[in-house]
Amino acid sequence: MPPLFPERASTIAARVDALYFFLLAIAIFFGLLIAGLIVYYAVKFHRRSPSAVGARIHGGMVLEVTWTVVPLLITMVIFVWGASVYFAMAHPPDETLNIYVVGKQWMWKFQHLDGQREINELHVPVGRAVKLITTSEDVIHDFFVPAFRVKADVLPGRYVTIWFQPTRPGRYHLFCAEYCGTRHSGMIGEVVVMEPNEYETWLSGGAAEGSLASAGAKLFQDLACNTCHRPDAQGRGPMLEGLFGKTVTLQSGETVTVDEAYVRESILTPSAKITAGFQPIMPTFQGLVTEEQLLALIEYVKSLQAQPQVTAK
Amino acid sequence: MSTVLLPPRHYLNDGYGVRSWLLTRDHKRIALLYLAGVTFFFFIGGAMAVLIRLELATPPGDLVTDETYNKLFTMHGVMMVFFFLIPVIPSVLGNFLVPIMIGAKDLAFPKINLLSWYIYVVGGLFTLYALISGGLDTGWTFYTPFSTVASTTNVIPAALGIFITGFSSILTGLNFIVTIHRMRAPGMTWFRMPLFLWSTYATSLINVLGTPVIAITILLVAAERVFHFGFFNPAVGGDPVLFQHLFWFYSHPAVYIMVLPAMGVVSELVAAGCRKPVFGYSFVAFASLAIAVLGFLVWGHHMFVAGESVYSALIFSILSFLVAIPSAVKVFNWTATMYQGAVSWETPMLYAYGFIGLFTIGGLTGLFLAAIGVDVHVTDTYFIIAHFHYIMVGGTIMGYLGGLHYWWPKMSGRLYNEGLAKLSAGIIFIGFNLTFFPQFVVGYLGMPRRYHAYPPEFQVLNVLSSAGASILGVGYLIPMVYLMWSLRYGRLAGSNPWGAVGLEWTTSSPPPTENFTETPRVTWDAYEYPASVETDVA
Amino acid sequence: MLPEAAHHHPAGLAHQFDNLEQQKEAATLGMWAFLTTEILFFGGLFMVYTVYRSSYPDAFAAASHELVVWAGTVNTAVLITSSLTMALAVHAAQLGQRRLLIVFLLLTMALGCVFLGIKAFEYYTEFVERHIPGLNYDFEPKYFRNAQLFFSLYFLMTGLHALHMIIGLGIMAFMLWWSVRGVITAEYYIPIEISGLYWHFVDIVWIFLFPLLYLIGRHAH
DSSP states (O other), rough: OSSOOOOOOOHHHHHHHHHHHHHHHHHHHHHHHHHHHHHHHHTBBBBTTOOOOOOOOOHHHHHHHHHHHHHHHHHHHHHHHEEEEEEHHHHOOSSOEEEEEEEEETEEEEHHHHHHHHSSSEEETTTSSSSEEEEEESEEEEEEEEGGTTTEEEBBTTTTEEEBBBBBBBEEEEOSSSSOSSTGGOOOOEEEEOHHHHHHHHHHHOOOOOOHHHHHHHHHHHHGGGGGOOOTTTTOOOOOOOOOOOEETTTTSEEEOOOOHHHHHHHSSSSSSBBOOOOSSSOOTTTOOHHHHHHHHHHHHHHHHHHHHHHHH | OOOOOOSSSOOOOSSSSHHHHHHHOOOOHHHHHHHHHEEEHHHHHHHHHHHHHHHSSSOOOOOSHHHHHHHHHHHHHHHHIIIIHHHHHIIIHHHHHHHHHHHSSSOSHHHHHHHHHHOOOOOHHHHHHHHHOOOOOOOOTTTTTIIIIIHHHHHHHHHHHHHHHHHHHHHHHHHHHHHHHHOOOOTTOOOGSSSHHHHHHHHHHHHHHHHHHHHHHHHHHHHHHHSSSOOSGGGGTTHHHHHHHHHHHHHHHHHHHHHHHHHHHHHHHHHHHHHOOOOOHHHHHHHHHHHHHHGGGGGOOOOOOOOHHHHHHHHHHHHHHHHHHHHHHHHHHHHHHHHHOOOOOHHHHHHHHHHHHHHHHHHHHHHHHHHHHHHHHHTHHHHHHHHHIIIIIIIIIIIHHHHHHHHHHHHHBBOOOHHHHHHHHHHHHHHHHHHHHHHHHEEEEEEEOOOOSSSSGHHHHHHHHHHHHHHHHHHHHHHHHHHHHHHHOOBOSSTTTTTOGGGGSSSSSSOTTSOOOOOOOSSOOOOOOOOSOOOOOO | OOHHHHHSTTTTTTTOOHHHHHHHHHHHHHHHHHHHHHHHHHHHHHHHHHHHHHOOOOHHHHHHHTSOOOHHHHHHHHHHHHHHHHHHHHHHEEEEEEEEHHHHHHHHHHHHHHHHHHOOOOOOOOTTTTTTTTTTTTOOGGHHHHHHHHHHHHHHHHHHHHHHHHHHHHHHHHHHHHHTTOOOSSSSHHHHHHHHHHHHHHHHHHHHHHIIIIIIGGGGG
């Protein structure tokens, strides 16, 4: 017997399914009601003679109001329920395991903070909230894991975050759900959910190049970013230590929160949002860094924030 | 019963030459020109559906290459949406019926009406050229940046074809709006109009207001491809999601362009099939307008997973629930109309039953998609495919076939074989459900749409679907045979074979070129049946 | 409608209408419906423009600054004047003054041609200054990427507007022919009136395009 219902392997899956069953019940009730009435009336009021005519009934206000208001109330219940599930999907908890995802025609590339890289296979531990920060190198893709009931478009030029908390170890389908060209249906993979200790073993297994942040640090040197962005606040560019997550004032007087998108924009289009007190002298790195390198740089900027805490220990 | 004869002069024997058809300004002849056009595209699009279902009968991509498969579903979508579903009911049934139902001699602008058909043909030729010269693989949705920078297929001729055909929809809609406003016969007030006209009017509003937006959007895509302009390309700071906003601003209302006319047809079928007034006439009429207006406010529900902000998602979600209400009101009113009716089991009424049932399932599954929490899981899967085929095939095509069978005697003057017609209606109903119901299940399981190959555990449901498609295909071919046959050998219909009321049944079958021998004066409401009716079938 | 209407058939009355009044109402409503379509057609472009301008205000202002603003200003004046001559043409048609009608139609067409000539000169200037995306585009590095959005929109919007002008000139040429042949009379002047509606609409589109494309952020520079 083939499966008729998908596996349930994330915390949100049960909530999605509960609403789904409620909707199913409503659909079955109204579907049977309409079908039943049609069949019943078709038989009971079947035209007996060729000249027969129906009763002259033009309508009824009570009925009209009833079948306007009742569906309206039911749909509002569904709306609130659906919105609350969606809110949970849209807001990851504070403590998450972050993983970077780059989609390209036609593969998924994953970068763990500890430095592991994977293609079309993503290892995560069971029971921890995982946050994916995704982007695309080319066209729009979509990260879809049916067993987790999560899905989000992976957009070029933007960072979209997705989060889930796996509840059962196992291997689950990963699909690209936004049509992306010739081998769209080949852009598939697996999410491997592991017990925490197995995950630790796996994590310590293959990291050859050091952490993602250290790869970013090396890149930061190689691209000579460090000549202007200096840790002593004496450089020609803003000091990056402790910057991530802060709010900065721009030349235009507006303020902006330093998040992944802002760091990305500042590397690719430096002149777009200049921090107050600095000159627009930074060259663009459009075309010089890949999406994956950008993510390494972002992770490096993030890690600069964490440094004082590390030394405090 | 009186003896039935063909009228001596009618629109079909008013000239026989090629010129009398290709240069005609008679709305009835233009309706038949459209009938030829949409039928042609329906069978081309249908042939592609057959190949798609054959490929999906087995999990690996083994029948055609992935490239070919992508072109198949793209061309299936383009042909069916832009060249069949959108024009079919307004251009065939609407063209034939709008002037007759209001007691006019023709549409307000007969030359523009003929021009619309030629525009449709030219747009169709561009699209056919795109198909023959190698096809197109962007999906009918043309999502950027794939369509503008990545795809190497014939995007431009197809885009031009859609752009051009859009003007055909606009001109047809414009013609209907002006005709309904200005050409009604004496006494034909707005609230005496058949409900088909209300829904045609609402559809025309969407055509006039929405189609230009898809036209400009497609033009932007073409300009980005041809001139390497930047509109949606992230490389110059463009936003590919902005394309989706523009696209769905038209293409969601386009769903109502497809289904509203079918709703209008079903109102006529139910009234005539029960020989009584449609329950809650004004509610059904205003529901059409409500759908047209609300339909413009819900496009964002196609983008719940496309980086939309949480709050705009909430707004689009609640508006999407609101647009479900007028559709539900219509379904309840049609059902209530059957109560104490003289309910017929003839072919048009069978299609009306089919429409109401399938549209109900389509509408109810729409609630799943408006509920964001569930939509995230089912969007871009086969659940969506099933849902919109229930609306467009179960709804629009059922309504169209019902209408075609209902008005065929008026259009041709002859009756088709009722037994074969009932048989094919049944085959279509069964084939349809077998094709698309399993797709709800496989969609919730997580099978993404537009997949050339899929994991083996989805196979059983896909085989059911493919089996259903072959039944459905047979069901669609049978009417081709008996309708053609009836043109020559069918019994003469007489002016009113159904014993229905409505101006179209007061004139001869087929009607004369200017529809009525003298301008009718309307003194009665729509669907006002006498105490008993007489049908004048031979 | 009335039995005598069938016998007395005024010139210009199409068979599907009962009388000229109904035909005029239908034609006018039809043109208004068509212009609604046109508003939505350009509306899509205005929306794209609004979105990107709010995303990249500085790049848009800088790119806008590169346009030939005096040419745009002169063209605005030219078009407003052509709307006046068009209105006078309609008035002349209503009064049945054939010679005046012909003169005003010719003036309107001449002004339309002047507009297109100046537009062509502007396009040439943009070409020389390498502002055409996808052809020879170059711009100051600071706004190199995002200014392309502005110029792409500039060329598409003004290009589509110019296409509407060309169609308008074609319609006017047709009207001129009808006027010369005497088809247009004080009784049957509807074609001039609805052609005038179209012409005014095309002018109004320019009235929106001019400030959006030429004048934005000018105070800042």
